[in-house]
Amino acid sequence: MRRGLAVFVALALLLPLALLLMLSLARQWMWPALLPEQWQLRLWRDLLSDTAGIGSAVGRSVLMAVGVGIAATALGFPTSRQVARHRRRGRLLALIHLPYALSPVVLGVSLLYMFLKWHLAGHMAGVMLAQLVFAYAYAVILLSGFWNAHTDGLVDLARTLGAERRQVWWRVLVPMAMPMLSVCLFQTFLISWFDYPLTLLIGSGQVQTLTIRLFEYFSSGDIRLAASCAVLLMLPPLLALLVNHRLLSHSAAPHPDTLDD
Amino acid sequence: MTDRTPTPLHVDELGVRLGSEAVLRDVSLEVSAGTTLAIIGHSGCGKTTLLRAIAGLLPLSAGRITLGAQRVDAMPPQRRGIVYLNQEPLLFPHLNVFENIAFGLRLRHQSDSIIRERVSELLVQLELDGLARRSPQALSGGQRQRAAFGRALIVAPSLLLLDEPFSSLDPQTRLSMQRLFKEVTHARGITALFVTHDLKESLRMGDRFAMLHGGRLQHYPDRRAFCADPATGVAREASFWGDLAKAVAVTPPVSDSSDA
Numbered sequence: 001m002r003r004g005l006a007v008f009v010a011l012a013l014l015l016p017l018a019l020l021l022m023l024s025l026a027r028q029w030m031w032p033a034l035l036p037e038q039w040q041l042r043l044w045r046d047l048l049s050d051t052a053g054i055g056s057a058v059g060r061s062v063l064m065a066v067g068v069g070i071a072a073t074a075l076g077f078p079t080s081r082q083v084a085r086h087r088r089r090g091r092l093l094a095l096i097h098l099p100y101a102l103s104p105v106v107l108g109v110s111l112l113y114m115f116l117k118w119h120l121a122g123h124m125a126g127v128m129l130a131q132l133v134f135a136y137a138y139a140v141i142l143l144s145g146f147w148n149a150h151t152d153g154l155v156d157l158a159r160t161l162g163a164e165r166r167q168v169w170w171r172v173l174v175p176m177a178m179p180m181l182s183v184c185l186f187q188t189f190l191i192s193w194f195d196y197p198l199t200l201l202i203g204s205g206q207v208q209t210l211t212i213r214l215f216e217y218f219s220s221g222d223i224r225l226a227a228s229c230a231v232l233l234m235l236p237p238l239l240a241l242l243v244n245h246r247l248l249s250h251s252a253a254p255h256p257d258t259l260d261d
Numbered sequence: 262m263t264d265r266t267p268t269p270l271h272v273d274e275l276g277v278r279l280g281s282e283a284v285l286r287d288v289s290l291e292v293s294a295g296t297t298l299a300i301i302g303h304s305g306c307g308k309t310t311l312l313r314a315i316a317g318l319l320p321l322s323a324g325r326i327t328l329g330a331q332r333v334d335a336m337p338p339q340r341r342g343i344v345y346l347n348q349e350p351l352l353f354p355h356l357n358v359f360e361n362i363a364f365g366l367r368l369r370h371q372s373d374s375i376i377r378e379r380v381s382e383l384l385v386q387l388e389l390d391g392l393a394r395r396s397p398q399a400l401s402g403g404q405r406q407r408a409a410f411g412r413a414l415i416v417a418p419s420l421l422l423l424d425e426p427f428s429s430l431d432p433q434t435r436l437s438m439q440r441l442f443k444e445v446t447h448a449r450g451i452t453a454l455f456v457t458h459d460l461k462e463s464l465r466m467g468d469r470f471a472m473l474h475g476g477r478l479q480h481y482p483d484r485r486a487f488c489a490d491p492a493t494g495v496a497r498e499a500s501f502w503g504d505l506a507k508a509v510a511v512t513p514p515v516s517d518s519s520d521a
Contacts, residue, residue, distance in 0.1 A: 159338040161365045175355040
């Protein structure tokens with residue numbers, strides 16, 4: 001039963017990816033054929049030789065997503081502590097949800113007005129800043145679950161054992177929160193990686209990411225090139241998911257030799 | 262790192278407010294160097310607040326704390342040389358037993374060879390040898406408490422504050438931990454404040470005795486005075502066990518029916 005469920009989940013996840021991969025490799029694939037009748041590598045050759053500028057779009061997307069993920073996690077962790085310890089914690093958390101109450105398009109339009117004034121529109125830094133608004137809020141919400149009476153107890157203990165504030169962060173809090181931080185990094189990476197509306201609005205067509213290229217190919221009717229872009233779009237998150245899964249399963253591994261007195 | 266010489270503690274007219282409520286008022290106490298003051302009190306009487314205030318984890322509204330010749334109440338917790346042991350044996354979950362005990366030495370940037378030597382010595386003394394690489398989640402309650410005790414001892418604190426540290430242990434483990442604590446603190450000449458709501462535990466652990474009630478501390482000159490005060494409940498408890506012992510003595514043993 002369990003095995004059947006695992007196979008079903010694996011198929012549900014892998015089938016779309018396999019379909020996209022076949023689309024990107026198909027020269028001819030007519031209905032009702034189950035598999036492509038003719039195969040080709042031309043699209044991937046073009047992609048890899050960067051004649052269509054996909055390589056630079058991938059590089060830009062990776063740079064932006066890694067940057068946004070690191071910044072959101074690094075800023076979100078200390079902020080989440082301040083929020084969790086604040087006497088008006090509930091109100092602050094409600095306020096932090098605000099970016100999610102607005103549609104990204106609405107937020108993008110309002111940010112665009114300010115970013116145009118600040119000369120950030122049409123620049124990668126501007127797009128990253130806009131994505132950071134979402135990713136930072138997400139990081140604070142996710143990481144506020146880390147702080148509780150147990151964590152406070154360990155911090156107090158570390159201080160009485162002689163830990164300075166910096167040592168409390170680096171020797172206690174960061175290592176303890178590492179599984180949660182890695183999940184946060186992964187999720188905020190994805191917020192930037194898959195972002196379309198903010199990049200479109202704030203980037204004003206000047207910031208070409210993989211998602212932007214994918215939508216361009218799709219709207220121009222080039223379904224095979226769009227499929228190749230989609231495969232590329234799915235690879236880094238899959239890789240990050242695997243690394244994340246390893247980290248999480250390691251930290252959550254049961255201890256077989258728990259003893260009684 | 263060398264062991265510190267035993268240090269006396271003086272607390273003068275200490276007060277702590279939590280919000281608008283005065284939790285502790287005019288609390289004064291003295292603990293001679295290398296001895297243990299046992300403080301009993303009911304739940305919610307301010308025992309934990311008193312320890313946290315002395316450790317520097319709560320701000321004082323009044324009073325002075327002097328450790329040896331040094332006034333420490335204006336110092337941050339990490340500079341006081343006072344280790345606070347919680348009710349729950351809080352071990353760092355990301356570190357194994359060895360690294361938990363070594364924690365204080367790592368903070369002080371001690372060399373690996375010194376850390377290895379001192380931790381190994383403590384592991385043997387606390388009967389934790391063989392468990393050095395085990396994670397805290399894989400330890401029993403007693404083992405966790407011993408590791409937490411070792412982590413406190415290794416930094417040679419001037420004062421050890423113990424907040425009902427054995428309350429979550431079963432009676433047998435509790436007794437063995439009480440013995441171990443007594444042996445180790447006496448051998449190392451550690452000054453300690455031990456708070457508990459358990460009368461027997463206070464009598465076993467303390468060299469001197471006090472009772473916290475309504476935010477004020479009542480001192481007793483010796484064990485006899487502590488036991489004689491009806492407020493401590495020692496006399497009531499002794500009477501209960503005395504009556505029970507008499508009842509057991511006068512009740513004839515149940516004879517086997519085959520004798521008839």
